[in-house]
Amino acid sequence: MRIEGHAVCLPPDIDTDLVIAGRYLRTKDQSIWATRVFEDLDPTLAGRLRGSVIIAGKNFGCGSSREQAAVALKEAGVVCIIAPSFARIFFRNAINRGLPLAQADLSCRDGEKVVVDFSAGTVTAGDISREIPPLSPRMLEILAAGGLVEHWRKRG
């Protein structure tokens, strides 16, 4: 699996309240989450996420278990998130929603081209490359299916 996108840089410890605020949770309209994503961090960010690879600091997705955070990012067009570490519930949620995550400590320049190659186990931003630990076979299967629901239905 190989993913390309433009870098969007974010600081460490991005909590899921910041990804999608509690006041927007009571709906099933996923387009609302896509437009409100990161509103309290930077209201202009949602418009720049289509085709992006987020390169964040450590502990991305900490806090609440709200799966709307992963859905919001995917719906807004984020194709992958790279961070030195992820909060574990967010990690599972993102994979379950078909949003790939890569663990690496990578310096970030906004807009730079980023390539994530899960088969080769590398991420490259500009001319800097880092190795990434492999995702478990199960997680790769879920991602390949497009998410846990699709994975489950395929398995029957």
Place this chain on the structure above:
Amino acid sequence: MTTLSERILGAPAGEYVDRPVDRAYVHDGTGVLTLEAWLALESGEIACPDRTYVLFDHIIPANTSTTADLQHELRKFACGAGLHFSDIGDGICHQLMGEGTALPGDIIVGADSHTCTLGAFGAFATGVGATDMAVIWASGSTWFRVPETIGVFLSGRLSGHSEAKDLALTYVSRLGMDGATYRALEFIGDGTTHLSMDSRMTLCNLAVETGAKTGLCYADAVTLEYLRSFGEIVSTQAPPSCTYEQELDFELEDIIPVIAVPPRVDTILPASELCGLSLDQVFVGTCTNGRYEDLSRFASIVRGKKVRVRTIVAPASRTVLEDAAGTGILSDILAAGCTVIPPGCGPCLGAHMGVVGEGEVCLSTANRNFRNRMGVGGEIYLSSVSTAAASALAGEIALPGGDE
């Protein structure tokens, strides 16, 4: 030579295992997405309805038509499918599960990050997202990576007005917001055995604020006595005989009242350094600090006095509220001028029942002070119940026992 997590999950740290779960629960917030994902699975019936719980606590009673419609749909489904269901006003999901349902050795999953609260019973209890929960509804099981464990050694007893919450904020500060990511915390030592179950639940509740998968206490005589009061007869768990990946030590006599300053749970100051900070709201409650012990402590400080700032008190469950009414502490709280709201999460997540306004400062006994969490532009300071009580009386941050 195994940790409690390894013992319960039956495999060494680092291994991936599939395990049936003993209890699985969602609330009105995460239940909506869970139901949506579950319907998309088209998997027939819920695998274990007798182990599956839908507990309304997040936005209760419903605040808007949209919320009401979503709750109506979930309520209808839960009752139709024969799941355990508790409606508005019964209490916070973690508290309800902690009133005689969560048992030592159980594997418990909840679609809420603070499911770790139930580790207080010697259970492996952890939060999952909605889609994971949907597959658990369909299959009755899920996968876990058995976590490495950090041993948190507690010795001695808390003194003065210091509470388990002060200890919890102190260990979160020591570890940092990602200091235990992917790991479990085990609370051990004689200091743990001196803590009540209400206090242990507070201690385990904050584990996720360090990134931990869960926090656990070994079931002992205190656990047994507590569960016996709910009609559950269980055995103690053999004390730890393992080595930990990392160890932390706390002398409980040294724990002082502290406050986590916005916007991070791991940034604490001694409460004494914030005395005089003007407050717009005090909030006492949540899955961290809304239990009977908390309300009793709060009442003992405000009894016969009047609060000088709007103060919201949310009992963690109907049982807590009924107990508080029965013993008279509810009357003390009301007579002090506090507003008591229905058992549930209240304004903790900024949805209703006490959202704060732009520029307002709230002192809360909850577990998160993230930016805008309780309302856009509001600031959240986190403290113990005693500090919240003293501050409510002063209208500004004040130390418990300051007027003694």
